[in-house]
Amino acid sequence: RQGDKWCIYPLYDYAHPIQDALEGITHSLCSIEFENHRPLYEWVIDNLGFENKPKQREFARLNVTHTVMSKRYLRKLVEEGLVDGWDDPRMPTLSGLRRRGYTPSAIFDFVSRAGVAKAYSVVDYELLEHCIREELNESAERRIAVLHPIKVVITNYPEDKVEYFEVANNPQKPECGTRRVPFTREVYIDADDFAEVPPPKFFRMKPGSEVRLMGAYIVKCNEVIKNSDGSLKEIRCTADLETGNGMPTDGRKVKGTIHWLSSSFAKDTTVRLYDFLFDIENTADIPEDKTYDDYLNKASVTEIRGAKIEEALSEAPAGERFQFVRCGYFVKDTKCENVFNRIVGLKDSFPKAQK
Template identity: 70%
Template sequence: MEIAPNFLTEIIDEDLKNGFSARIHTRFPPEPNGYLHIGSAKAIFINYFIAKKYGGLFNLRYDDTNPVKEDTEFVESIEEDLRWLGANPDGIFYGSDYFDQCYEYAVQLIRDGKAYVCDLTADEMREYRGTLTQPGRESPYRNRSAEENLDLFERMKNGEFPDGSRTLRAKIDMASPNLNLRDPAIYRIVRAHHHRQGDKWCIYPLYDFAHPIQDAIEGITHSMCSLEFENHRPLYEWVVDNIGFDPKPKQREFARLNITNTVMSKRYLRELVETGRVDGWDDPRMPTLCGLRRRGYTPSAIFEFVQRAGIAKTNSLVDQKLLEYCIREELNAAAPRRMAVLDPIRVVIENYPEGKEETFAVANNPVDAEAGTREVVFTRECYIERTDFAEVPPPKFQRLKPGGEVRLMGAYIVKCNEVVKDADGNVAELRCTADLETANGMPADGRKVRGTIHWVSAAHACDARVMLYENLFTLEDVNAVPEGTNYLDYLNPASLTELHHCKLEASLADAKPGERFQFVRMGYFCKDSKNPDTFNRIVTLKDSFKVEK
């Protein structure tokens, strides 16, 4: 896949024209405090494919500057997701590997009179910061001498002060209309074990200080990030300018990917996992990449969705049905067809000899002539879908009914003669006869049989559990919950339906984890990666959603 022209590629084209850089170099800088989600896929798509478009380089760099929430589990999952997407990085880096350099650059700023140690508490800093309409007030510690600041900063590093008692702040402009430039904190005291650095540090740089330094050291030319960092760009440029990097990386922003009926906040996703409302980060209802992978989505469908959703500077809410459209379009062409009965009724073909078996050739994929056929076994007893029979059929019902006929796909036309019910009055079995002269052909007498349904031989079926998924939330825009409510109030109680004792075509017993199929007339399904007897529904067969070609 190649990224379509967009405002970011226009910026890069202009930069190259003006001799800004000889080689484009991008990066994806996730914080390892959770699993990647489909919103992350947009950032990966932009940075990876832009680098490839211009013959440049693409880095994976872990933003591991906050040890409190980070874990090696997330580090490993991020690389796994990137490689699954096919966005293989040219280099893997860690923000923590630059801690020594960040510290030295902070010392340089102190010596230059551009940073100072501040004793204000977090609440006091917020009070001194001012508002959007009122300028901030200078900290009483703002004019400490460089010597005093150097001494205090070293003592911060050496662990002499309690957590949160002091910060190192950039000395910029407390009256700036951009609140991010009102002497932002660039270092804080945090005693926490780091997954790579161990207990070496008790002070950590904040993202807005560390990130531009990391970009500059790695030779990143274009630091492309989501729109919420647009107001942070002046601080990014202040750090680059005042440390004196040359060449200087550029930060440019794009709109985040927001999707209907789900959440993208790692905080919310973590809460869903930790409170047991979902079955882990890879629950197939989650928008995480591992959840989408387990459900059966493909990297190509995800990237196609990102491309179709568009790359712009205006935030929008993208209909989840577009994602479903993309995977459905791909699997319609690629997925082998198999027969599976999810809610079975036993059918006995009374005029078919007991013990007899014969095979019928059924197409593996009608839209792919090269996919060929497979043999399915027909026997006296089989299963059909409960919804394919109606004792009192509605108007225009073209499936099986008492006294009615229907074709068993690829096999015979059968007629329902008797309905057998259990003690509770539920339909348990249908007694039928087959027109044995209609093996995948029309009746000799010319009568019309309109309905065709799928079936599975009772003697050769394999049992399985099937998981049907719906939207995780009932609210379309979960980021805009009505006042007085919580996003958890809109969890969809029908987001998961478990079907047990499903009857599947015998060949599906050998399906491999992650293998995808179209269950004829039922939807697209994927063999679960954790439970060997389970198939997950990826998406239904049809939807009213329309996409312009």
């Protein structure tokens, strides 16, 4: 519209300081490539006589392992359907982190620990995981989920009996109280907690051995029932009914403890386990003859259908976070019905010296 009335180039360098001055900005923080633009920024401010004189300061971009911060490439992932939108839980966007279950305070803690510098650096993604894990360990209530359920029948327990055990909502915070978890003749345990031919030092359920059902009885695995195709159908056990939430009276030691859910009360859900978006640790190291596409992690999400959860979890509001006992921290998805996203696992591999 102005034609050749105004000869201003580049327009961004002209508009940037004016807008900052008009809006009362004190410091304009830019990535390091704008360092050479600072003299022009200051010249515009000085020569237009603004009372408010903002200052431009530059710092290196926040680079995180196993991901990219390029909006151009992230847009490509969205437009090509390689991720589920800008809020896909694998995306390094605020909306993606929010849907993944990260809290504002954990992100702020991460940025604070990473610090600000002018030199190029890459921050380990595990620091971000450590920050949210540390927060949720204190704040998240515990619930039980069996991701890969196998049926266990306790043959010496009455078929029509329902018993309730008191379980802490958060051992870190006694003020969170307890809840009652139902116990019945048939329960689910996780497939990872059973081995028909166990490796050395396997202290979970195995034929002929005892294991503690967390918060309930000690049971002994007596028989493994299989389907006609050889797959596992159910496990038959007997319970020491004198050990309800207590130790054996004869003093014998039981090393393993596993989580469980009553098959009569458990509800079905879908669980999504997320991994890094890229296989390569530092995407800046990608060779010139390769592209980001060559290093996309094709197994960055695993969907588990038919996982079992406590009855109350099916009624939990979207966005609520929990620790699934022995499994990790999870959040109820805000877009999909009856889906839980894993925020982070329980194990903290980030070196203590770097925390």
